[in-house]
Amino acid sequence: MVDQRALKKAYKETHRPMGVFAIRNRTNGKVFLGSSQNLPGALNRHRFQLTMCSHQNRALQADWTSLGDDAFEIEILDELKPKEGAPVDPVRELAVLLELWMEKLQPWGDRGYHDEPRLS
Numbered sequence: 001m002v003d004q005r006a007l008k009k010a011y012k013e014t015h016r017p018m019g020v021f022a023i024r025n026r027t028n029g030k031v032f033l034g035s036s037q038n039l040p041g042a043l044n045r046h047r048f049q050l051t052m053c054s055h056q057n058r059a060l061q062a063d064w065t066s067l068g069d070d071a072f073e074i075e076i077l078d079e080l081k082p083k084e085g086a087p088v089d090p091v092r093e094l095a096v097l098l099e100l101w102m103e104k105l106q107p108w109g110d111r112g113y114h115d116e117p118r119l120s
Contacts (some may be wrong), residue, residue: 013021016040018090019079020101023050023113025063027071032106032113035098037090043074060113077101 017039023032023046036042047056050064050072064072078097080090108116 015053015082017027017076017079018094020077020094021037022075022077022101022105023072024061025060025067026071027067028063028110030060030061030063030110030112031107032057032103033077033098033101033107034096037094039076039079043076057113 016037016065018037019037019039020033020035021039021043023034025031032041032048034046047069050061051066051069053061055061055064078101080093080097082088102117105112108114
């Protein structure tokens with residue numbers, strides 16, 4: 001007999017990959033960046049939303065709808081590895097990692113699906 005409680009506990013304790021991902025338009029080179037504490041779940045969610053025409057980024061959705069999913073690639077750009085013994089704040093670390101990729105790729109204007117950051 002399978003112990004359902006043990007299976008649930010093991011699932012909850014399983015490390016899920018977390019990091020930064022990109023949805024890249026192969027036709028025009030534009031990029032959408034995101035980050036998640038659960039990369040497989042986030043990638044599935046974005047692909048589902050785009051397929052169902054319900055993605056929050058209207059420009060990305062418009063391109064996806066007009067060009068089709070074959071015109072896009074979804075890739076993991078960077079992954080955070082759990083650090084043994086050191087308490088970490090994955091939300092903060094993901095925000096920093098996403099910001100680094102934003103600076104590197106500058107995915108706004110003709111290069112991406114994000115608004116250009118405002119200078120403070």
